Structure formats: structure tokens, C-alpha cells
Amino acid sequence: EAQVTQNPRYLITVTGKKLTVTCSQNMNHEYMSWYRQDPGLGLRQIYYSMNVEVTDKGDVPEGYKVSRKEKRNFPLILESPSPNQTSLYFCASSFDTTGPYGYTFGSGTRLTVV
Amino acid sequence: AQSVAQPEDQVNVAEGNPLTVKCTYSVSGNPYLFWYVQYPNRGLQFLLKYITGDNLVKGSYGFEAEFNKSQTSFHLKKPSALVSDSALYFCAVRDTNAGKSTFGDGTTLTVKP
Numbered sequence: 391e392a393q394v395t396q397n398p399r400y401l402i403t404v405t406g407k408k409l410t411v412t413c414s415q416n417m418n419h420e421y422m423s424w425y426r427q428d429p430g431l432g433l434r435q436i437y438y439s440m441n442v443e444v445t446d447k448g449d450v451p452e453g454y455k456v457s458r459k460e461k462r463n464f465p466l467i468l469e470s471p472s473p474n475q476t477s478l479y480f481c482a483s484s485f486d487t488t489g490p491y492g493y494t495f496g497s498g499t500r501l502t503v504v
Numbered sequence: 505a506q507s508v509a510q511p512e513d514q515v516n517v518a519e520g521n522p523l524t525v526k527c528t529y530s531v532s533g534n535p536y537l538f539w540y541v542q543y544p545n546r547g548l549q550f551l552l553k554y555i556t557g558d559n560l561v562k563g564s565y566g567f568e569a570e571f572n573k574s575q576t577s578f579h580l581k582k583p584s585a586l587v588s589d590s591a592l593y594f595c596a597v598r599d600t601n602a603g604k605s606t607f608g609d610g611t612t613l614t615v616k617p
Contacts, residue, residue, distance in 0.1 A: 394547075423604065432609035433594065480547055487604055490536045490555040493596075495547035 392417045396481050396496035403471055403503055411466045411499045413481030419494070421484040422464040423448070424456065426477040427498075433480070439464055440487065471503040506531040508597050510608035517585045517615055525580040525611045527595030537578040538596040538605065539569055548594060554578060565589070585615045 394415045403409050415422065423438035425448075435448030439458040453475055455467040464483075468475060478500050482493040507530045517523045529535055536555060540548040552563025559571045569580045580593060595608040 421604070430609075433607045435604070438604060482548075484605075487598070490553060490600075492538050492550040492553055493540075493548070493605065494550070495540075497547045498545075 392494065394481055394483050394494050394496040396479075396499050399497065399499060401499060401501050403501070405472055405503055406470050409468050409471060409501075411468075411479060411481075411501070413464045413466065413496060414462050415464075415481075415483040415494070416462065417483065417485070417494065418461065419483035420461070420486045422458065423482045423493075424454070424464070424466050425480045425482065426450065427480060428477050436466070436479075468501075471501075473503050475501065476503050477501060506535075506597055506599055506603070506606045508595050508606050508608040510593075510595055510611045512611050513609075514612045514614065517613070519587050519615050519617050520584050523580075523582050523585040523589070523613065523615070525593050525595075525613060527578045527580065527608060529576055529578060529595070529597040531597055531599045532601075534600045535578075536598045536600055536605075537569070537571065538598075539563065539567070539578075539580050540594045540596065540607075541565075542592040542594065542610075544591075551580070551593075585613075587615050587617055589613060590615045 397412045424436040425433045434450045437456040439445045481496040485491040509528045538553045539551040542548045554571045562568045596605040598605040
């Protein structure tokens, strides 16, 4: 089944403890992206990647890191999480950004930083 | 720059009635337009897209959307709403000259029995 897999689904952590949210897609998509969803703020893009070893900042990149060493994986790293990073996070992928392709989203990761 | 506006945070309809969720967009070139649906505790799911051609696009679960170039709109419609259609709906736009998609803030649709 074509899908984007995020792990974990739920995560509670303490301020300052480094964490990684994994994202993997099995569709050979070139484009991958991370979003956070907060009430009243819609979807805000954190980072995106046009291809392997190519990443760029989205609208709200502060406090986050990403890497794209392989085409299928795009992990989101929080080096020193803070309570304002408590949110619902989504990974998304698309075949590319030049054609009429929609996004496939993961099921989400609900992160709580205490 | 491109942008999307969903002017209604909330839309309420009675089951069996027609529904419309509004979306307007702004792009410098020609648009690709998308609708996604998010059910509680789930990720966004693709509903339908407009590429070119026929202004009325049909998608999943009986939804359709009407592209209106002069009004720069792409409203989502369904002739007869179901309670199970209650969800959060996102409109997205991308310029055909490439780039990433821009999402609206979402509209919560509530269908009451």
C-alpha cells in the first residue's frame, strides 16, 4: 500500500530532551515536507526537501532540523524541545513539484513537551 | 507569491441538504487546485484536484468542486450532505510553474442529523 509512515503517533517528552520523529514513504516521491497543525493557525510548513540532500526552510523552521540522506526518509529532529513546540505534526510527500500531483500525508504525531 | 483563503471557519448544514465550502486563491500564473479532508485524529486525505479543462471536477465520496477563473474560486460542493462528511476541509493551490503547495486555514464542516 502506498503510504507515508510517521512514528511515533504520540510522544510526551520533557523540555530539552532531544527527540526525532521519523517519516518514511514508499512511493519514490521526490518531494517531502513537514507541517505543524495548531488550533486556529492551520497548517504551517516547517521544512521541505525537493530531493535527496536538498532541504530548505519553510515558514516556521526555528527549533527544528531535518535531513534527507535517502529518498524515502525525512526525519524531523528537535534538538532541545520547548513547550511551544507542543503540536500535531504531519509529514507529507509528493511525486514532485512540477506536475499536478497532490500530497500524501502521514497519520500525524501528537507531541507534548512538558 | 501564492495564497489561499477559506473565508468560513465553520460551515453547518443539515443532513440531506447541499453543502458548499468556499475557497479563493491567488497565483501569478495558472493554478493547480486541491481539496483535502481531515477526519478527527487522522492525517489529511486527498479529495480532488483541478488541473485544466472541465471546470467541474468530481472527487471521492461524492464531492465535486467548481473552478471559476474569473472569480479565482474553487468551491467544494456536495448535493446531499451526510453526517459522516463532518470533518476539517483544506483547500490548497500551487502555481503550474512549479513550487510547493500553499494551504488554506481549513473549514470545519458539521453535518447535523
